[in-house]
Amino acid sequence: MIGKRIRIFISEAEEWQGKPLYRAILELLQKQDVMGATVVRGIEGFGPRHHLSTERLPDIANDLPLIIDVVEREEKVATLLPLLDQLVQRGTMTVSTVQILHGGNNA
Numbered sequence: 001m002i003g004k005r006i007r008i009f010i011s012e013a014e015e016w017q018g019k020p021l022y023r024a025i026l027e028l029l030q031k032q033d034v035m036g037a038t039v040v041r042g043i044e045g046f047g048p049r050h051h052l053s054t055e056r057l058p059d060i061a062n063d064l065p066l067i068i069d070v071v072e073r074e075e076k077v078a079t080l081l082p083l084l085d086q087l088v089q090r091g092t093m094t095v096s097t098v099q100i101l102h103g104g105n106n107a
Contacts, residue, residue: 002098002100003100004077004096005097006068007067007070008025008084010088011063028083034076037071038069040068042066042067045065071098071100077095
């Protein structure tokens with residue numbers, strides 16, 4: 001099956017309505033019955049403002065980069081993107097085509 005992968009790049013310090021943004025995104029994705037999503041914490045990185053975040057410096061280690069990977073059918077991704085766009089105020093989202101080899105119960 002051909003699907004789409006949404007990749008969201010945000011900062012660990014980003015919040016949405018008083019909770020970590022990554023948690024708000026995951027809760028939204030669960031409510032939308034998404035096939036799957038994973039949050040990966042980076043050890044170092046920078047965003048559009050080129051501010052380096054690294055775990056090597058304890059003073060700024062609370063703002064490490066996060067990547068949220070979402071894999072879903074193309075039709076569903078089209079409905080998810082506007083919802084995610086409301087949550088992700090600062091960050092980057094990409095969408096790429098993927099081949100889903102095993103999609104669990106939703107395939």
